[in-house]
Each structure stands twice: as structure tokens, then as C-alpha cells.
Amino acid sequence: xxxxxxxxxxxxxxxxxxxxxxxxxxxxGFLKVTxxxxxxxxxxxxxMLYAVLAVSSIARGRVAALDVEAAKAHKxxxxxxxxxxxxxxxxxxxxxxxxxxxxxxxxxxxxxxxPNQTIAVVIAETLEAATEGAALLxxxxxxxxxxxxxxxxxxxxxxxVGVGNPAVQHKGDVEAGxxxxxxxxxxxxxxPAQYHNAMEPHAIVAAWDGDKLSIDTPxxxxxxxxxxxxxxxxxxxxxxxxxxxxxxxxxxxxGMISGPQVLGVLAARLVxxxxxxxxxxxxxxxxxxxxxxxxxxxxxxxxxEGRLTAIHHHAKTASSxxxxxxxxxxxxxxxxxxxxAITTSHEAVRLDTxxxxxxxxxxxxxxxxxxxxxxxxAAHACxxxxxxxxxxxxxxxxxxxxxxxxxxxLRECYSQAAKAFGWASRPLQPRLMRDADGFLTGWGVGTxxxxxxxxxxxxxxxxxADGSGLMETGAQDMGQxxxxxxxxxxxxxxxxxxxxxxxxxxxxxxxNAGIAGGSGHTxxxxxxxxxxxxxxxxxxxxxxxxxxASPLFGADNEGVVARGGxxxxxxxxxxxxxxxxxxxxAGLTEIEGHGKGAPDAASQETYAKHAHGAVFAExxxxxxxxxxxxxxxxxxxxxxxxxxxxxxxxxxxxxxxxGVSFALHxxxxxxxxxxxxxxxxxxxxxxxxxxxxxxxxxxxxxEDDPYVNALGIKGVGEIxxxxxxxxxxxxxxxxxxxxxxxxxxxxxDLLG
Amino acid sequence: xxxxxxxxxxxxxxxxxxxxxxxxxxxxxxxxxxxTGTKKGCDHGQCGACTVHVDGERVLACLTLAxxxxxxxxxxIEGLAREGELHPVQAAFLEQDAFQCGYCTPGxxxxxxxxxxxxxxxxxxxxxxxxxxxxxxxxxYPHIVxxxxxxxxxxxx
Numbered sequence: 001x002x003x004x005x006x007x008x009x010x011x012x013x014x015x016x017x018x019x020x021x022x023x024x025x026x027x028x029g030f031l032k033v034t035x036x037x038x039x040x041x042x043x044x045x046x047x048m049l050y051a052v053l054a055v056s057s058i059a060r061g062r063v064a065a066l067d068v069e070a071a072k073a074h075k076x077x078x079x080x081x082x083x084x085x086x087x088x089x090x091x092x093x094x095x096x097x098x099x100x101x102x103x104x105x106x107x108x109x110x111x112x113x114x115p116n117q118t119i120a121v122v123i124a125e126t127l128e129a130a131t132e133g134a135a136l137l138x139x140x141x142x143x144x145x146x147x148x149x150x151x152x153x154x155x156x157x158x159x160x161v162g163v164g165n166p167a168v169q170h171k172g173d174v175e176a177g178x179x180x181x182x183x184x185x186x187x188x189x190x191x192p193a194q195y196h197n198a199m200e201p202h203a204i205v206a207a208w209d210g211d212k213l214s215i216d217t218p219x220x221x222x223x224x225x226x227x228x229x230x231x232x233x234x235x236x237x238x239x240x241x242x243x244x245x246x247x248x249x250x251x252x253x254x255g256m257i258s259g260p261q262v263l264g265v266l267a268a269r270l271v272x273x274x275x276x277x278x279x280x281x282x283x284x285x286x287x288x289x290x291x292x293x294x295x296x297x298x299x300x301x302x303x304x305e306g307r308l309t310a311i312h313h314h315a316k317t318a319s320s321x322x323x324x325x326x327x328x329x330x331x332x333x334x335x336x337x338x339x340x341a342i343t344t345s346h347e348a349v350r351l352d353t354x355x356x357x358x359x360x361x362x363x364x365x366x367x368x369x370x371x372x373x374x375x376x377x378a379a380h381a382c383x384x385x386x387x388x389x390x391x392x393x394x395x396x397x398x399x400x401x402x403x404x405x406x407x408x409x410l411r412e413c414y415s416q417a418a419k420a421f422g423w424a425s426r427p428l429q430p431r432l433m434r435d436a437d438g439f440l441t442g443w444g445v446g447t448x449x450x451x452x453x454x455x456x457x458x459x460x461x462x463x464x465a466d467g468s469g470l471m472e473t474g475a476q477d478m479g480q481x482x483x484x485x486x487x488x489x490x491x492x493x494x495x496x497x498x499x500x501x502x503x504x505x506x507x508x509x510x511x512n513a514g515i516a517g518g519s520g521h522t523x524x525x526x527x528x529x530x531x532x533x534x535x536x537x538x539x540x541x542x543x544x545x546x547x548x549a550s551p552l553f554g555a556d557n558e559g560v561v562a563r564g565g566x567x568x569x570x571x572x573x574x575x576x577x578x579x580x581x582x583x584x585x586a587g588l589t590e591i592e593g594h595g596k597g598a599p600d601a602a603s604q605e606t607y608a609k610h611a612h613g614a615v616f617a618e619x620x621x622x623x624x625x626x627x628x629x630x631x632x633x634x635x636x637x638x639x640x641x642x643x644x645x646x647x648x649x650x651x652x653x654x655x656x657x658x659g660v661s662f663a664l665h666x667x668x669x670x671x672x673x674x675x676x677x678x679x680x681x682x683x684x685x686x687x688x689x690x691x692x693x694x695x696x697x698x699x700x701x702x703e704d705d706p707y708v709n710a711l712g713i714k715g716v717g718e719i720x721x722x723x724x725x726x727x728x729x730x731x732x733x734x735x736x737x738x739x740x741x742x743x744x745x746x747x748x749d750l751l752g
Numbered sequence: 753x754x755x756x757x758x759x760x761x762x763x764x765x766x767x768x769x770x771x772x773x774x775x776x777x778x779x780x781x782x783x784x785x786x787x788t789g790t791k792k793g794c795d796h797g798q799c800g801a802c803t804v805h806v807d808g809e810r811v812l813a814c815l816t817l818a819x820x821x822x823x824x825x826x827x828x829i830e831g832l833a834r835e836g837e838l839h840p841v842q843a844a845f846l847e848q849d850a851f852q853c854g855y856c857t858p859g860x861x862x863x864x865x866x867x868x869x870x871x872x873x874x875x876x877x878x879x880x881x882x883x884x885x886x887x888x889x890x891x892x893y894p895h896i897v898x899x900x901x902x903x904x905x906x907x908x909x
Contacts, residue, residue: 025846025847025849026849029846029849030846031854032851032854033838033842033843033846033857033861034829034832035787035788035790035828035829035858036830037854039788039791041788041792042782042788044783044788075753126772126783127779127783128753128774128775128779198855199791199793199799199801199853199855199856199887199888199889200791200853200855201792246853246854246855248854248855249852249853249855249890250853251889278792281794281795281799478853479853479890481852647849650849650892651852653891653894653895654852654890654891656891657891657893658891681794681798682796682798683796683798687887687889688891688893689884689885689887689893690879690880690881690884690886690888691880691881691883691884692884693880693891693893693894696894
């Protein structure tokens, strides 16, 4: 897809030289502010029908009866898809060939294993008819008691947590460390189930043409989605075209294709017409993943100078009854604080919920709020300022592995954010600050860290005889700014002005850009783009330096540089030639090059690679009613090279607001009797609104990292949430003297 | 279900539709008229993504039946820019990076235009309060406030 960006968008930030590092406005911004950006549900192919899910209102049992006739009798209803007539699949949706193949509910039988699981799909000429048809199904169930809480099922040690980390890891002797400690703390914290709640509900428009399938659906991983559908339907990946130019938010929930999206494809096959299926908001609380609840216990020991002698971080969490994803909460203690002895351990139960999945900073966010709270408790037990305590236990090497950090500007983060916040005047003891209106005021700090992850990606670069360039990779923009940041990297990679580069992304017929997740998309696809640019420039240089008619003749590849659509001799910049001249003389209309992005195995062995940050929070608490308001947030983050500071600041702000939400707002509440989620809507599942969000400041700390990748990119999408949640919790303690130990923090917990 | 005639004046264009009475203004805009800039986030009036103007006031299109707007003047995000020239609020959102995924943006912008017109953009606190009906899960709020503040000054000058 080529973006149409003509109209009156002024190039407000044109510049000479590098595009990377420039605070360009979003290249897709014009489409987004005019309503012209086309999201999946905005598509409407000719002859399209509407599909609406009927979902289970029990958590466990089976569907005994559905009144399919009543639904079909409603005017406009075309078909009702149930386990009896659902088209055959080439693969069992319950098969699990590898750990990242998650089991899907595709009407394979009448069993219900979580609330809001699909039990039928009604397909109709209009949305209204399909919606009414779904209501007319009036399901009857044979229900079994639901298991909803962390104490409701037998606990076990999972085989792996997160992306396959060991459930239990040791370094040193924690018990000995605790025994030798002068001061010890032990505390247990609880975090709730949380749901991604991207503003755009999962949607799909699917159209079959024989064995070819055309799909519009939001995806954070186009190639993975294509592969999954290929396996389920037994058709070749190249016969499946998925378009996902814009995601209305993802946060992990659109990483893997979900059951309802596949049901849209099945519905289209059943009726032989294009079908649109959009989840209703309440239907997003089940089949598209969530963050599992945790109960975490931290034990820490400190010597007489406030140095940690041991950390034991234990997390209990939950997965579904039928699949495995275990929130790796305790692993948050691997990276941040130096300690001679560290143990992290996990246990889990199986509950009647949809399978939990990756949600923005999976493990890191949950683990961080507990770790940062415990560190604060430890600092208080030692009579130390919480920032001084963190600096006392600053990790010069990665605590769990002993590896040196590829770069770590955390000290600068602490100092600059503390200065901007005014931390130095903070009283050590809690409940000592009040504002002019008598509100209890508290200041807290939290440390952030997130691994600099890379996946695999490919890109294709083209230079044309008219002097322009093309860069293609199937990258996904869920709001982080891929359309812009990748175009900037492409412009530099091709040695062209950004306006001379046609950047194409968001479609499965382009080279595989890997997944937009793990804060690794910019680094991974960015390196593929960078390398594809280098490859095509090398070809161009060959054409010039090998031709006697070129002013660059005789210079080898290393002897030329590309800039502004020209190749220059490195040792004599008066000798240069434009791309157009080189290609025209060679009689070529265009040349192309390919590049890959992938982690460097050697440096991976040698270095620990992480982004870091420090967040300071101010809260005000009503002394009589316990109401909490966050009034100020200041964060400083060091995450390698920044491609576009305007976009990066937005990512940090968004993450920090998620941190506020984690501490004060979000929680899915399950009814213990029915197992249903009671607040499966945006009124009662609280996410921050504009009035909940205080003054926010994010300081970008410069960091050169030659080891993460050639571009020096670490990733910024998730780190903002980490540290912030703990900073808010610690500020609440400092305001009130009451230590929050379950989240979100409740008024009743403060009033005792 | 019997259809009824509905006459809608949208973005300066007159439309005559035959609709079932149960069709919401949001679904009429999106499914019948191809005006898909207005978004559906919750369909329950809880998120604000479907905000449009009816007779100049902000209204949640998902909680409004199309038939209720018979003969009234409707403005959607598609009707805000004039001859390719962005409305000051749209330009401010672009410049301040007041969105990320962009899905809530049409509703935010329609709310912001009304917020300024209502005289509720006098301070950051007031903007936060009067923009609180439009959820943004990406957390673009600080930049939304900055954009509304900037646009309010431009509109006033």
C-alpha cells in the first residue's frame, strides 16, 4: 500500500543529511486526522455479509441446545455456523506443534472452557439482523463449577515461563544470604487479571476466491498469521493475502491470530461470500488473551550498609485449562539489582479463562511493581532514601548472568529525572508532606528495564533510474510509528531524501518483517531495511566504480559514500555522480537489494542487552476519603539510538500512563459463582481517561550502543510501563504510610 | 422489520436512506454511507470513538438512532477539512503527535472541536476534564491536551 500524503501536509521538518534522529511528524498522520486511514473493519467488499459471534455465558461445561431455527427465521439471517456445519479444517485447532502455536476455539465441539468463548456465528445481510439472530439462539448449558482464583486449583511448577525461560532459576545461595543479612524483609503482592482493550476491537473482512483468500485484519505479525491460517485451511501461504496497514492498537493482543478472526474466514467459506466479523467489546474478554493475575512474594536480605545479600522472588500465576502461557513475573529480578544470591521461581494453577498471552511488558510489568515495592520496603527497613538504596545496589554487570551490559546509562536516568522532579527535598519518612489544600503528598521512584530483543526480518530495496527509491517490508504499525520511523531508516539506508523514498509496509505480500512485539520491531525490521539499503547501494557502486565513464571509476565499494541521491568518492567529494546517471548509463531501469535483520549471536553470548529508565511520581491522597490522584510523573529513559524523538516521547508517555493504570485503575473482576467477568466493558474496566493523567515528562537520555545492532536501536514500546507502576505505589506509601500490597490500589486499603 | 425513510444532512450533502428503525447513526454512517472515519470502539457510549456533531453539538453516534437525526445537520471527521485544508484541530493533532494508533482520533478531534467551541479549553485542567469522555488506550493524553490548547489559541486568534 502506498500512502496518499499529498494534500497540504507541509514538510515541517525538512533537513539536510540524515533522516534518522529527526522529529518528523507521522507520515500516516494526515490519513489519521482526516478519518481516511482504513482500518480492517472499514472495508466493505461487494456482496459482503455480517457475522456476529454468539458467546458463552458460562465459564465451564457444554452447550446443550441452541435455537438455530429461531435465529434463521429472523429476516436477513443467512446462516448460523455451529459445530454441526462448520466447514472442515486441515488441522486440529487444539493441536500444538510448537510453544507459540496457541490453541483456538473454532467450534470444534460443544465444550465450553471459558466465558465469552464462541458457541455459534450468525451470518446475515445486515449487522442488525446478525446481532438479533445471535440473541435469538437462546443457548442452554450444562454448567460445571468454575475455577476462578489463584487458590481454586491445584498448583504446579510450569515447564517454562514466558517465552520458555526456566520456571526456577538460582544464582548463589539465597538462604545463606538471608541468614547472613542484618536486615530482612518479606512481602507479598497481588496483581489482577488485565485485558489489553485496544480501542479497535479485533475485526476481519475475509473473502475467498476458490482456494485463494483475501483478508483485512489487524495483525502485529503478518507472516505468522499467514502461516497459521495456511496450516488451518491447508492452503499455500502465498494464496493468503493479509492487509494490515493500520492497527487500532495491539499491545500484544494482535500478535497471534485469534480464534474469532479465523471464525470470520470460516464463515466466509461457509456462505461463499465475503464476510465481516467484528468483536463486540465484551467479547474481547476471553478469546484474544489477557495478562494473568499474580501473587508474588519477595524476600530480601541487606547487610549493614544497605547492600542486598539475597533476593528471592516467587510468583504464582495462572493459565487456562487447555493451554500454556505463564506470566514470567519473577524474572523481573534477574536484571536490575546487584545481589550475590538470587532465586526466581514460579508456580501456576489452571483456571476457566481464555488463555493468557503477551500483554505489554509481559512479566516485566507484573514483576516490576512487586520488585520496586519490595526494594522500597527494603530501603525503608535500612533507613535509607529509596534512590540512594537503588544506587547502592546498582548492577554493574547483569546480576543473574554476570555478563557486562552492552550499554547502561541508568545512572544518568536517575540523576536527570531526580533533578527534574526535585527529589532532593523529599523527607525520608512517610506522611510528612501536605499540599495547600491539605492533601497528603508523596513521592516515589521506580526503576525500569526491558531487554533489547531482536527477531528475524527481511526487506527489499530498489533504486530506480529516475533517482527515486523503494523500500518494502511487511512491517506493522500499531501506533508506535512504523510508517515514519522505518521510512527514516530507509531514507538513510538508500542515501536519499525521505520524500524520494516510497516505503511500503503492512501487507503479507511484502518481505517478512517479523513481529511488532517485544519492543523489537524497530531494531529488527530497521536492520533489515538498513541492510537492504546497503545491498542495493553496493550494487550501484559496482556499476559506477567499474565503469571508465564514471567519475567514480577505480574507487572500490568502500571508497564511495551515498548521500542525497549521489555517490561520492570518499577521498575526493568533488567527484560524484547521481544514482540516475549511473543507472541510465548502465541501461537499467532499476536495481534491487535484499537485507535481513536478526540478533547477532556472538554479541548475544557476550553482552546483556537492556534499555533502562527511572521514573519519579508524585501522588496526592485525600486524608479523609483515601482518593488517590497522580499529579506528576517524570521519567528518564536510555534505550539506545532514537530514530524519531517525537514518536519515542509518545511511546514513553503511553507506557507511563499504562503504569499509572496498573497501579490505580485496571482490574478484571470475575464473579466467583458464575466464573463470568463482571466488568467486561469500558465503563467498569477502568482505563485512564484524560482527566486521570497528570503532567507527564519524559527525558530522552543519549546512549550509544555498538553491540545491540549496527543502528544502535534498543526499543521503547514497553519500558515506560515498567518502573512507573512501582513509582506510583511507592509514592502512595510515602503519602500515607500505608504500603500497598495489592493492585490496583484501593481506597479501602488506605483507610484500613 | 419495516424500513422507514430517513433524511440526513451530512457534511453538507443531503442523503435519503430507507432504514430499519433499529439502525444507529454510527452504523448508518459506516455501513450505509461508507463514512468509515467515525469509529466503533464499544457500541455502548463508553469510549467516545464514535463522536460526531449533530447541529454542532458532540453526540455519540452509537447511542443515537439514525432516525433520531432526521432533518438535522451532521458533521463527521470527513467533513472537517475544507478543500484539503486541515481544520486547526486536525493540524494541531498532527503537529503535537496527539495520537498513536489513530483509532480514537476522529472521535477525539470531533470532541476537541466542540470542546473549544463550548468554551471549555481555557486551561489544561479544563481540557482534561472536558476531553475525558474520549478514551485513548495508547495514552496520548498529554499530547491531546497540548493539541487542544494550541488549536484553541489558533481558533481564538
